[in-house]
Amino acid sequence: MSVSADKSIDCKGLSCPEPVLKTKIAINGMESGQVLEMLSTDPGSANDIAAWANRTGNELIETSENDGVWQFFIRKS
Amino acid sequence: MSDQKPKKIAIIALHGSLDLAYPPLILASTAVAMDMEAAIFFTFYGLDIINKNKNKSLGVAPLANPAAPMPVPNIVGAMPGMTMMATAMMKSWMNKANVAPISKLLDMCFENGVKMIGCQMTMDVMGVKKEDLMDGVEIGGAATFLDFAVDSDISLSF
Numbered sequence: 754m755s756v757s758a759d760k761s762i763d764c765k766g767l768s769c770p771e772p773v774l775k776t777k778i779a780i781n782g783m784e785s786g787q788v789l790e791m792l793s794t795d796p797g798s799a800n801d802i803a804a805w806a807n808r809t810g811n812e813l814i815e816t817s818e819n820d821g822v823w824q825f826f827i828r829k830s
Numbered sequence: 831m832s833d834q835k836p837k838k839i840a841i842i843a844l845h846g847s848l849d850l851a852y853p854p855l856i857l858a859s860t861a862v863a864m865d866m867e868a869a870i871f872f873t874f875y876g877l878d879i880i881n882k883n884k885n886k887s888l889g890v891a892p893l894a895n896p897a898a899p900m901p902v903p904n905i906v907g908a909m910p911g912m913t914m915m916a917t918a919m920m921k922s923w924m925n926k927a928n929v930a931p932i933s934k935l936l937d938m939c940f941e942n943g944v945k946m947i948g949c950q951m952t953m954d955v956m957g958v959k960k961e962d963l964m965d966g967v968e969i970g971g972a973a974t975f976l977d978f979a980v981d982s983d984i985s986l987s988f
Contacts, residue, residue: 768929770860774938777863808864 756815756826758790759783765794765822772798773805776827780811783829788814791825798823837866840979842987846878848888848920848932853988855879855935858944866983870939871975872967873949876988877956880948880964885932889917899923940966947974 762779764772772793779789791802799816802825806813812828839861843854854876858868878884892898892915893907899919906912924931930938939946948967953959960969968974979985 766928768927770856770863771930773860774863774942805864808866810865 756788756790758826759787761790761792763792764798765792767793768795769797769801773801776802776805776825777809780809780827780829785829787829789825789827789829791827793823793825794821795823798825802827837984838978838982839866839868839984839986840975840982841868841870841985842975843870843872843876843879844874844987846875846884846888848890848917850988851879851885851888851932852929852935854986855932855939857986859935859938859942862939862942862944867945868939869945869947869975869978871947871949873952874956877948877952877958877963879932880936880946880967881958881962882964883962885936885964888932889913890920892916936964940964945978947978949975 760779760783762775764775772795776791783789803813806827810830812830813825814828815826817824839857841854841858854870858870861868872880878888890898891913892900892902894904898916900916946967948963948969950969950971
């Protein structure tokens with residue numbers, strides 16, 4: 754499945770809690786149904802973004818990791 | 831989750847050392863990003879975290895702290911300059927791990943609506959004036975904090 758993003762943010766190099774905070778800010782500026790791509794090198798992000806999505810009701814469509822870079826696709830609720 | 835009453839987290843920040851300034855700010859800023867409401871009650875030495883004249887020079891002491899960035903025997907830790915060295919070491923750790931500095935975490939708390947409460951009674955005790963504290967700090971006492979905390983889902987003290 755290939756997901757196309759309406760917006761992409763780069764959180765590579767940032768540590769907790771910044772990837773989550775930047776994801777939230779980006780989502781706030783988007784329309785319902787739009788998809789955000791977020792890239793992170795923080796290993797905690799995998800669990801953190803899942804927890805954040807679960808709590809905020811946004812949908813984590815896809816998570817993948819390649820060479821230490823996590824890629825998340827999140828659909829705004 | 832917007833159809834539900836937001837979850838709330840109430841935090842007390844009692845200490846003014848560098849290591850103990852991180853957890854309240856990280857948890858509160860993350861909580862608001864998770865659609866929760868967050869408040870931090872800064873009391874006693876914790877006031878230093880929101881004190882414009884002091885929060886750029888928060889330190890960490892190696893004395894009686896076996897987990898300090900620079901673990902040294904207490905007799906050495908008590909010597910002049912050791913707190914400065916441990917503080918520099920901790921800042922360098924944090925920087926290397928790309929952890930946001932305290933100033934940035936504070937901005938994120940203020941910008942995203944964390945309720946930042948300065949404790950009036952300890953301000954009086956320690957001679958801290960309202961103008962010493964960052965803009966956006968609300969001044970209040972135990973009742974102000976408890977009014978927020980009474981129906982909080984999480985309550986923590988650092």
